[in-house]
Amino acid sequence: HEIINLVLRRPAVREAMQEEQAEEKLSAAKIEKKARKMADEVAANFDSRILRVLDLILSWVFRKIFSGIRLHHVERLNRTANDRQLVYMPSHRSHLDYLLISYGLYTQGLVPPHIAAGVNLNFWPVGGLLRRGGAFYIRRSFAGQKLYSAVFRSYLDVILGRGYPVEFFPEGGRSRTGRLLPPKKGMLAMTVESFLAQPARKVALVPVYVGYDKLVEGASYVKELRGAAKQSESAGGLLKATRIFKSSYGSPHVAFGEPIALEDCLSHIEPEWRSKLQSGDESFIPAVVDHIAQENMERVNSAAVINPIGLVAMILLSSPQRAMAEDELLNQIDAFVALLKRLPYSADVTLPEGSAREILDAAARTAGLSRIDHRWGPIITATGKEAVMLTYYRNSVMHVLAMPSLIARFFRHSEQVSIDELRESCMQLLPFLKRELFLRVDLNNCDDVVDRHIDNLVEQGLLLRRGESVLARPEVGSNAYAVLTGLGRILRETFERYTMSSLLLVHEPGETAAPRSAVEENLIVMAQRLSIVSGREAPEYFDKNLFRVYLDTLIAQNLLHEENRDGERWVRCDARLQLFSQRWVALLGPDVQQSMLQLIRQPTMNSDS
Structure with missing residues (x-):
């Protein structure tokens, strides 16, 4: 109630109330009642006692459906939390994302954030429970709603100004394909503007990668992509969700990416931002928001966890019929892991542990892979809905092999390729992959990037040098040729x-x-x-x-x-x-x-x- 009163006293809200009163021709009391109702719709009602209850409930639920929650790079997050206010900006693949992030932070002794949740989740009994756990609600659109926009912006400004950690999903909705969606920038812009109102604060934006061995919403995603209407969230749907207890979903992964210091981004885009701000010039803000939006998504992908199912999906789906001899599949698992170990996608990427056999067995348990015995050796295959969902798991991690996949693709129909021609082609094609897959690639240094990947492929025997200027593929029919072909088929x-x-x-x-x-x-x-x-x-x-x-x-x-x-x-x-x-x-x-x-x-x- 104190925060709501603060929000309603804000000049921007008072001004919007006066405009609304003039347009609607209502009394001041009725307009204030309307604004208070909007603020009440938005605002969280954080209650530490509810956190303890949710801890007990979620601990029981997660034990039932998961084999263990994996948190990554928590130590760095702890160091950042010591002297900065945190704003979490995670990927969004499941309704479980915000529960897992808050639960993981709580178990690590960090304060769970206030979470911007879609108003579609504000239904009984979930809405009130989440609200007391820190959720505040946001409508899908502010268009034509000046008073609501002023109330929401002021509420966000108040909680940020008080130093509360905040979380919002820049994609705006859950990804139905496994890829990151283009970021929506409204919440980020409001966050930047709030910081500029009190620029002495030290704020860090935290990219968060959330991945799953098996997605709870997998079946509904497949239907929606094929044209079925999205099912609205409701108490009835919540009761149906109890079916998840009949399955095992492996391990979810929450990886906290490298934090982004907000003042550093401002200085990078506009070194004179402080003096410009003092003179009332805010023209640099859109460029800062664009930069942070892209940077966050790239750092989310840089923190990717390559789980067994993601790796196996990349390989198995490279086969035309989604079927592969088991020994060939194991060989490619070893080869892909070796590529990623010798030239990691980033310092924060997590690779699967264990032997190729252990990785395949772990993937088979959660993905519903089939093993067909044959006199010449077993065959691994995926069919039906399981095959469709494999594309989802592949898409969530395929960016880590996008560069070697692009290079390998040039040898699909050519025995040898000029290195200069390869560099030139990659320079023209990479902007498209970078923008779609949020690749951590410096386009201004494209030749060096390509050369490093060429060296890695040559070191692994997947490409051969023919003099100083030509590359050749391995002999057709060799294991190395099969790996190179599979690599090129990822994209x-x-x-x-x-x-x-x-x-x-x-x-x-x-x-x-x-x-x-x-x-x-x-x-x-x-x-x-x-x-x-x-x-x-x-x-x-x-x-x-x-x-x-x-x-x-x-x-x-x-x-x-x-x-x-x-x-x-x-x-x-x-x-x-x-x-x-x-x-x-x-x-x-x-x-x-x-x-x-x-x-x-x-x-x-x-x-x-």
Whole structure:
């Protein structure tokens, strides 16, 4: 109640109340009642006694469904918490994310954060319980709600100003594909603005990677990606959730990434931010927010935990029929782990422990893999829903092998490749992978990055040097060739999506402008068609976000041009996109181009021709 009263006394809220009163022609008392009701809807009602109750409940639940919660890099987090206010910015893959993070912090003696939760979770009896555990609620949209926006912003400012740790999910919703979603920047912008109101505070933003051996919501995600409506959260749904006690879900992983000092980001983007702030110039804030949003997502992925199921999924899905001889699978597990050990993706990445056999057995227990006995040796396979979910686990960790996968892909249809040509191609293609997969790659130092990965592949015998300037693949039929081929197939669906999108854009709208919304719709329709024809089970073929990210990157690379017409965005292709699309075709083979061109059978878009 004290905090709500503070919120309602804020100048921004009083001003919004006066505007609302003038528009609605209501009394001041009624407007204040309305504002108080909004603040009550938003505000947490933190109660330490409830934390002890939740500790008992969650300890029992987690023992029933998990084989142990794994926390990573807690020591660094403890050091940061000693002298900084913490703002947690986790990946979002499950409703269990916020429970696991708060529970993990509580067990480590750290204060659980106030959590920005979707208002959809504010239903009886969960809403009140979470509220007393530190949850505060946020509506999906603030559009046209000036008073609510002022109340929420002021509430966030009050709790940040009081030094409470806060948590929000920058993706805005749970990922249905396993990949990180493009970050939404509203909450981050409010956090930055709150800090600038009291810039003497020391604030650290903490990226958090959350991963699962087996996802509780897996079955519903598969349905939603195929077009089923998302089920609203309710007490009835909560009762149905008791079915989870019939399964084992392995171990969830919570990895705290390298913290981001907020004042360092400000100084990086605008060295004179303090003097500009004093003069009333806040023009640098959007650039700071953009930088932090990207940096956080890259650091989330840098803290990835490569669990057994993620590693095995990358390998098994590289086989055309999602089936592989057991000895070949074990060999590739050893090879992939060796690659990651010799040249780690980052200092914070966690690799699976144990032998290849132990890694495979651990994955098989949670993923529902099938083992078929055969006279020439056992075969490991995945079918049905289990195969679809394997793509989810692969997608959550595939970024760690994206660079070697890109390089390996060039040898799919070529026995040898010029190193200079390889560097040039990677330089052109990497911006797309970096933006979609939030790769921790310095594009300004691309040649050195490529060379380090080439050296690693050569050291492992997966590529061979032919003089100073040429690389060759191993002999066809060798174990090394099988590993290189599997490595190149990790990003196959991604490259297929890029190829398909580029060819369709060149075909239509081409260099004639068309509404971007129509272009996006046609890309998705074609992807769905390709999925059916090719038998692909990749969930990213149904994810609108990925097509939007690809278009945004084409625009950033000046391969696609965007303009505003009467409030609607229109796009047209640059003449260079035709040539650029052949880069993607080269990674897949000429037969792919022909099959995709045959699939381009969509209605003509409304253009300005």
